[in-house]
Amino acid sequence: MSVIVETSPSRIAPSLTRSIPRRVFDKAASMPGFRIGLAIFVLLVLAAALYPEISGIDPTKMNVRARLLPPLFIGENWSLAHPLGTDQIGRDMLVRSLVGLRYSFLIGVASVVVMLIIGCTLGTIAGYFGGRTDSIIMRLTDAQLSIPMIILAIAVLGVSRPTIPAIILVLGLSNWPVYARIMRSIVMTERQREYVRASKLGGSTDLRIILTLLVPLLLPPVLFTSVLDVARMMIFESTLGFLGLGVQPPTPTFGNIIADGRKYLLNAWWIATMPGIFLGLTLTSINLMGASLERARNTIHGGSE
Incomplete structure (x- = not known):
């Protein structure tokens, strides 16, 4: 005599997908690109978190006597106390670049979180309920897409002091x-x-279905993709800072440091170059990790079908 054991489909789907994020991460962790990106990223984060505090150097404090010192071993007037040189008013470039990395990464991550909350919430509601709700949300989406980011930034940040x-x-x-x-x-x-x-027939409400079935299933691949958007938001933040619409001086960010340094490219190129190098390394590390996660997800998804 055979025994048939019924298992609710509403339980099967989430159980099959709970292990997907871990499998994707394990697959990505075996890729050289992910390891290199993670190593660079961890080193940068540790440096940004620890060095400004350990050194005790104020990134906004002026020291006219130490102005325009070159990086180590470049020129004749370099100083061991300022390994990446100083800017036009004597502020340490290494500390300013690392503090700029803090702000840039904070803004990049936080803006992606805002994107995820708004976009995923409205997209899930539109896709699940359809009909008039879908039409209204999609028209709102189309209207937002028609507004360039720089226009929105000028409209919002140009009328008041830009804050984080x-x-x-x-x-x-x-x-x-x-x-x-x-x-x-x-x-x-x-x-x-x-x-x-099956979940609907079992009496589950729409909210319960969305939160317990669809969100756990759909959010992991979106989160993996959002890693690449952190790098994109860091670029946008630096662009706003360069145009004067970002965090305002004396708070150091990549954008306003590079903007200040463009006047000294001929005789003090390191002012604009050093934060650019840190920004480039950070973006490279994030892109390496994000691309590896995306390839791992596609490999696992393709193999499971």
Whole structure:
């Protein structure tokens, strides 16, 4: 006599997908690109977190006597106390670059979080309920996509003093439609699956289905993709700072340091170059990790079908 054991589809789907993020991470961790990117990223984060505190150097304090000192072993007037040189008013370039990395990374991560919250929420609602709700949200998405980020930044940041929360909000509001469209398309497909129908027949509410079935299934691949968006937001933040719409001096950020240094490219090139090198290394490390995670996800997803 055979025994048939019924298992709820609403339980099968989440259980099959819980291990996917771990499998993707394990697969990516075996890739050389991910390891190199992670090593560079960890070193930069540790340096940004520890060196400014250990050195005791104030990134905003002026020292006219030490102005325009070159980096170590370049020229004749270099100083061991300022290994990457100083700027036009004697501020240490290494400390300023590392503090700039702090602000740039903070703004990049926070703006991506805003994008995820707004985009994934609206995209999930549009894809799940459809109809008039879908039409309204998609028209809102199209309207937002028609506004260039720089125009929104000028409108919001140009009328008041730019602050970190305001910059985060501008970047998040400029880019959430991408996630809304991704989530909408995936949810529209998933809502027709058997495990969603079975959950509805079992008496589950729409909110419960979204939070317990769809979100755990759909959020991991979006999160992996969002790693690359952190690098993109850091570039946008630096662009705003360069144009004078970012965090305002004397707080050091990549954008305003490079903007200050462009006047001294001929006789003090390191002022603009050093923060550019740190920004380039950070973006390279994040892109290496993000690309590895994306390849690992595609490999696992393709192999499971």
